[in-house]
Every structure is written in C-alpha cells, then in structure tokens.
Amino acid sequence: MTYAQRELFPSSQADLFGDDAPMRPTYQVKREHVLNRLVEMLGDMRGAKRWPWSETRVSLNRETVWPYLLRLLPEPEAARWREELDAEAGRLDAAG
Known part of the structure; x- marks a missing residue:
C-alpha cells in the first residue's frame, strides 16, 4: 500500500512489522528478584547431599x-x- 493509500484508508490495526507502532518500554527484571532466585537455588544446593532436583531440572x-x-x-x-x-555443582556432581 502506498503512502497516499494509507492516508485515504487508515487502518485500525497496527503495522505488523512495527513501522507505525509506538515504542513500548521493555520489562526490566529487578535486581533483587534475580538475587532472591540465586540465593534460593544456591541455598537448596548447599543444604543437599545430592542434587535436590531431577536431571532435567539440573x-x-x-x-x-x-x-x-x-x-x-x-x-x-x-x-x-x-x-x-x-x-556447589561440582560438589553435587561428585556426590553422585
């Protein structure tokens, strides 16, 4: 569709390739959420004698x-x- 045709027939649907779409802010993961997840996983690993998760999860x-x-x-x-x-992964791998 040419520029003139776009002006004559405005579409209610945004351009699928994003040419006309306004920029949306992207989601930024909060640092404390990342740290909380790492602390949780590392705590689970340190408290276990063997892997606390299935092989698939590991x-x-x-x-x-x-x-x-x-x-x-x-x-x-x-x-x-x-x-x-x-x-910790090395320790748990060695434990079997």
Whole structure:
C-alpha cells in the first residue's frame, strides 16, 4: 500500500512489522528478584547431599536459568555467583 493509500484508508490495526507502532518500554527484571532466585537455588544446593532436583531440572538450570540470571547482573558480581554455583555443582556432581 502506498503512502497516499494509507492516508485515504487508515487502518485500525497496527503495522505488523512495527513501522507505525509506538515504542513500548521493555520489562526490566529487578535486581533483587534475580538475587532472591540465586540465593534460593544456591541455598537448596548447599543444604543437599545430592542434587535436590531431577536431571532435567539440573540441565535446565545449567543451560538456561543460570546463564540468563547471571547475564542480568554486572560482570564482577555475576563472576562471583558463577564461582559459587560452579563450586556447589561440582560438589553435587561428585556426590553422585
């Protein structure tokens, strides 16, 4: 549809490719929510002699959840959390 045709026949539907859509603010995860989740997971790991979750859940946490949460933190803080998670994961892996 040409520009002139758009003016003659205004659409109530927004452009599907976002050309005419106003910019919407994106959701920003709150830092305290990220920290609460990391503290909770690390606490579960520290209190367990073996993995407190199923193999599927452990895999999901390692491949998806932890990288996502750590990406939301500043790098020095994320590195510290990564070390703690890796240390506990190593301990639980060794426990069987």
